[in-house]
Amino acid sequence: EAGVAQSPRYKIIEKRQSVAFWCNPISGHATLYWYQQILGQGPKLLIQFQNNGVVDDSQLPKDRFSAERLKGVDSTLKIQPAKLEDSAVYLCASSSQETQYFGPGTRLLVL
């Protein structure tokens, strides 16, 4: 069974630029999550989708972050414009029941 796929693996941008990350969940998993993991901390949930609907986006900085899952399968997370403090690893996870499975993450560096 293929795992959660994410791309790109690494991205370096300058502040005020925009960036997008892509995630393809495990086949058949209805729930998809995006997490932000700042160096030295545990992952923090940004947004949770159930199929193509948003379940929880309470911690998503909506002035600069957006995410979509239009067909209920893969998802895109966008940051526009990026700030220095957005430097982090962005993890995508999916689940069908109570256990979440994570992708390799996208490491973002904002200069």
Place this chain on the structure above:
Amino acid sequence: AQSVTQLDSQVPVFEEAPVELRCNYSSSVSVYLFWYVQYPNQGLQLLLKYLSGSTLVESINGFEAEFNKSQTSFHLRKPSVHISDTAEYFCAVSSGYSTLTFGKGTMLLVSP
């Protein structure tokens, strides 16, 4: 609201020594508990989980954790560690299908 406390940010041990990584949680409802491991430059891999039933759960690579409801703990143990166990370990809690809340992680450093 739920929270997870991992008191130790780093745990250095020698190879073949036993280790315990501590995790305490707080939640007002019944919980599911998880340990994830993160190797350098990789995503999180599920190590083991407690959903219900036996309070002692084991992983395929020799780790085990015990759910202690009275002490609200889910400590991770291994009787003999290997160099390859060097990684960051995250404890996490959820209540049913809710989101995961993670601790800050414990870096396990195994030296020869």
